[in-house]
Amino acid sequence: MKNIIFIAPPAAGKGTQSNILKEKYDYAHISTGDMLREAINSGSKLGIDVKNIIDKGELVSDEIIIKLVAEKLASLKGKPFILDGFPRTLNQAIALEKIIDDNYVTIYLDLSEEEAISRITGRLTCSCGKSYNINIDSLKPKIVGKCDACGSNLIKRDDDNVDAFKIRFKTFLDNTEALLDYYNSKNKLVKIDVNREVSDIFNDISGVVND
Numbered sequence: 001m002k003n004i005i006f007i008a009p010p011a012a013g014k015g016t017q018s019n020i021l022k023e024k025y026d027y028a029h030i031s032t033g034d035m036l037r038e039a040i041n042s043g044s045k046l047g048i049d050v051k052n053i054i055d056k057g058e059l060v061s062d063e064i065i066i067k068l069v070a071e072k073l074a075s076l077k078g079k080p081f082i083l084d085g086f087p088r089t090l091n092q093a094i095a096l097e098k099i100i101d102d103n104y105v106t107i108y109l110d111l112s113e114e115e116a117i118s119r120i121t122g123r124l125t126c127s128c129g130k131s132y133n134i135n136i137d138s139l140k141p142k143i144v145g146k147c148d149a150c151g152s153n154l155i156k157r158d159d160d161n162v163d164a165f166k167i168r169f170k171t172f173l174d175n176t177e178a179l180l181d182y183y184n185s186k187n188k189l190v191k192i193d194v195n196r197e198v199s200d201i202f203n204d205i206s207g208v209v210n211d
Contacts, residue, residue: 001025002209003100004082007179008109009172010165011119012194013201015131016139017109018082020202025209028076032085035068036060066095073099090178105208106183109194109201113169120165124154138198 004027008014021027036054039047046067053060069086087093111119122135126147132154133139142148159168183189192204 001080002211003080003104004205004209005087005096005104005106005183006082006084006109007106007176007183008194009111009116009176010168011116011123012109012111013119013198014084014109015129016198017202017205018084019130020198021082021205021209024206025080028079028081030069030072030081030083030086032065032068032088035065035072039068062089062091062095066092066099069096070099087179088175090182093179093182104188106189107205107208108180108189108191110191111194113166115195116169117162117165120160121162123160124156126150126152126154128152136198 004021006014006018018027018029022029036050040051040054041047046064050060050064050068053064065086069083073081083096087096118135119133122133124132124134124141124145126132126149128147128150130147130149131139132141132147141154145154146152147154159165180189190208192201192208194201
């Protein structure tokens with residue numbers, strides 16, 4: 001079972017696929033956002049430093065993010081993992097190579113801008129972390145406006161509108177090009193077309209990680 005580095009534009013379904021992988025293969029899902037929150041809640045010196053940086057409205061440095069990732073991976077004791085939101089820069093990718101073995105694949109969820117806009121305008125989220133989409137049959141909630149898992153009201157994010165999304169999509173593409181080139185040069189990059197049904201996408205991912 002290969003470890004996974006997910007690279008995906010907004011609305012590509014990375015969260016949905018990560019949840020299915022966790023349920024079927026018992027992957028550990030590691031997101032930088034969750035790691036930062038865990039560090040802050042721990043009250044450790046590193047966590048206090050992170051809180052001070054965020055409270056000032058500054059970006060957490062590559063050095064701190066890499067240290068958090070290294071500590072998290074070490075705690076897994078060999079359990080397969082999904083990296084979500086890391087690496088975001090070429091510097092982070094190069095640093096990551098020093099703390100993981102070669103048993104990984106970088107999966108780029110390839111989504112057209114047109115399909116992304118359709119998804120983003122239909123996306124609804126729950127405070128428990130689950131996501132839904134009223135424009136995709138397989139991702140619609142069973143009860144309109146309610147989370148299947150906890151029954152809470154679903155909400156639409158303020159930035160899930162066409163104008164804001166086009167900016168986010170272009171920014172992602174611009175910032176990701178160097179990463180894709182890097183992993184392609186190492187023969188570690190697999191592109192998967194996600195302009196399809198969730199189950200078909202998952203079957204392709206399963207084939208990659210079990211190869």
